[in-house]
Amino acid sequence: MPTSLHLLLPWAAKPLITNAPMGFFAGGSLAAAVTSAGGMGFIGAVYDMAALDRELSKAASALSTSPNFENSRTKEGLLPVGVGFLPFAVKVEDALPVIEKWRPHSVWLFAAREHSDYTAWAERIRATTEGKTLVWIQTGSVSAGVEVARLVHPDVLVLQGSDAGGHGFEKGAGIISLLPEAADALADAGFGDIPLVAAGGIAEARGVAAALALGAQGVVMGTRFLASKEAIMPHPVYQEAILETLDGGQSTVRTKLFDNLSGPNVWPEAYDGRGVVTQTWRDHVNGMSLEEIRKLHKEAEGREDKGYGLNGRVTMWAGTGVGLVREVKGAGEVAAGVREEARRVVEGLRTGI
Amino acid sequence: MPTSLHLLLPWAAKPLITNAPMGFFAGGSLAAAVTSAGGMGFIGAVYDMAALDRELSKAASALSTSPNFENSRTKEGLLPVGVGFLPFAVKVEDALPVIEKWRPHSVWLFAAREHSDYTAWAERIRATTEGKTLVWIQTGSVSAGVEVARLVHPDVLVLQGSDAGGHGFEKGAGIISLLPEAADALADAGFGDIPLVAAGGIAEARGVAAALALGAQGVVMGTRFLASKEAIMPHPVYQEAILETLDGGQSTVRTKLFDNLSGPNVWPEAYDGRGVVTQTWRDHVNGMSLEEIRKLHKEAEGREDKGYGLNGRVTMWAGTGVGLVREVKGAGEVAAGVREEARRVVEGLRTGI
Structure with missing residues (x-):
């Protein structure tokens, strides 16, 4: 027991x-x-x-x-x-x-x-x-x-x-x-x-x-x-996005991409992370190069909303329970x-x- | 209600x-x-x-x-x-x-x-x-x-x-x-x-x-x-493999590969399937071409065990609960x-x- x-x-x-x-x-x-x-x-x-x-x-x-x-x-x-x-x-x-x-x-x-x-x-x-x-x-x-x-x-x-x-x-x-x-x-x-x-x-x-x-x-x-x-x-938009996101299995994704946005991935090989689907992910799926993704990501970080939000480019970690x-x-x-x-x-x- | x-x-x-x-x-x-x-x-x-x-x-x-x-x-x-x-x-x-x-x-x-x-x-x-x-x-x-x-x-x-x-x-x-x-x-x-x-x-x-x-x-x-x-x-080896497979999240994989082995995938785009990790999957991960994978798959189907088994090449569908x-x-x-x-x-x- x-x-x-x-x-x-x-x-x-x-x-x-x-x-x-x-x-x-x-x-x-x-x-x-x-x-x-x-x-x-x-x-x-x-x-x-x-x-x-x-x-x-x-x-x-x-x-x-x-x-x-x-x-x-x-x-x-x-x-x-x-x-x-x-x-x-x-x-x-x-x-x-x-x-x-x-x-x-x-x-x-x-x-x-x-x-x-x-x-x-x-x-x-x-x-x-x-x-x-x-x-x-x-x-x-x-x-x-x-x-x-x-x-x-x-x-x-x-x-x-x-x-x-x-x-x-x-x-x-x-x-x-x-x-x-x-x-x-x-x-x-x-x-x-x-x-x-x-x-x-x-x-x-x-x-x-x-x-x-x-x-x-x-x-x-x-x-x-x-x-x-x-x-x-980091910004109120992040929390708002968590509240707005529905259908957690569809609106989030597990990927190593999120760990590659600001430079080389430092996490151990067995790990990746789940976050809300962002423009970064959509661009990746559409075949954009990592170099271009990183450039746009860096630009987005400099915006007032720090790149967060459902149309943003900066990672918002969330699990499939986000829709609840x-x-x-x-x-x-x-x-x-x-x-x-x-x-x-x-x-x-x-x-x- | x-x-x-x-x-x-x-x-x-x-x-x-x-x-x-x-x-x-x-x-x-x-x-x-x-x-x-x-x-x-x-x-x-x-x-x-x-x-x-x-x-x-x-x-x-x-x-x-x-x-x-x-x-x-x-x-x-x-x-x-x-x-x-x-x-x-x-x-x-x-x-x-x-x-x-x-x-x-x-x-x-x-x-x-x-x-x-x-x-x-x-x-x-x-x-x-x-x-x-x-x-x-x-x-x-x-x-x-x-x-x-x-x-x-x-x-x-x-x-x-x-x-x-x-x-x-x-x-x-x-x-x-x-x-x-x-x-x-x-x-x-x-x-x-x-x-x-x-x-x-x-x-x-x-x-x-x-x-x-x-x-x-x-x-x-x-x-x-x-x-x-x-x-x-289809063969007793399939059922034996189900009993032997442990740690279902690690020993199974969701992929469209399984639907591509015998010809073009006929399933609707939104679907794939989860099955036991086979030699077919390991070869795919190691970069083997689909053409070669299909050839080996076809050969395996002709064997006495029809290609099933943990070292086999033919798909054995199973969920993550297989370890139970x-x-x-x-x-x-x-x-x-x-x-x-x-x-x-x-x-x-x-x-x-």
């Missing part, structure tokens, strides 16, 4: 709602709002540790008034938010000081070049906060999940399906089959104790209830939190509202059988 | 389990077994109406001993199985005589070149059996679902996600977001009465429970029924077993919240 997430996150209500650690979009205010609402808030993965420090400071400040924590700390003295890191892009040595200073409750690792990089990161993190900081690892296949379990035994394993927005495995299944197959394979390999969290295509309560049915204890929502008041937006995202609310209201509605969906299911 | 499928299929138990109308693989024995087990059995779409007639005859014969039906007929005098048709490949004039002769309970339409072709088919079918034969239409996007509802108002709308095996929309979401977004859009457009059935990536009980949470009243399973005793297999398919059982046992287990999953969910 998987360890109950409730034991690992005693302030959190069931089912666990987590925001994706979206680099640059999910800052300290967003993470604190999700945690305060009984979820698990994450600060997104960035490259600049000074910027991360500022976001952690914001989270601590926002949590200082929360009645659930004493001086914004858990009983173990941890800051009850998580922090995302991209092992392929950041050196663990650079990350450790900020972890040591802030003692975040959780660290979320994603997109290591080699699985053994996760091992190195997990060991260093665990050594830094006496094993108290939980290690979450997100991956996107059954075999990767089992290998990560064997190498790192993460406290939480996030399984990301192909519907997810932003970066993920170029090739993969949706959570409809990924979750149950991975759960079985992990149990067979002796790792049935690791709690699973589902990511990819979940934007509201029905998706949450489905994820629970598939074997997850909690869910990650990314796109839905892009439409929160606390999301850090219709309004901007506070992140805490999103987390609590989706959670409560998911409970109603589960209750209602019994009448359907 | 959607019409209850229970009203449309009075012999069926909740939640409804349906086999995909897999051309050549799902014959009369499979369809009858699924119906007899309280599900909805479909005979797959084929090009030869004489072959279809033979499969319908098999179904009628198998159902003649079923205590749920009098002389293998429903109260309305229909044969309680469904038949799949591909409007792009078969003329409605050729299909009507077999529909008139056998009066199947349901017809499943999929892959029309234009949505208006569904309208023509539905009208002719409804005229042939006095509106008694139900029209099911399967499609793969929110906008297509709404358009089909507007044009045809099918009795059942099947929403197929990107995890599905065999043919489907080249581009699309998994059911995790497709189902809830389509359900909302259909309700907003005044078609909330149409019952929804989910297809794509569902191979066992957890996927069924998830589909119910997402707003479906029933599910379609394809790959799972390939591993049934009644499935018509571990054994061959009778199709009725599959339908009833998955249904009962799904009920247990739903009951168990309540403890998770």
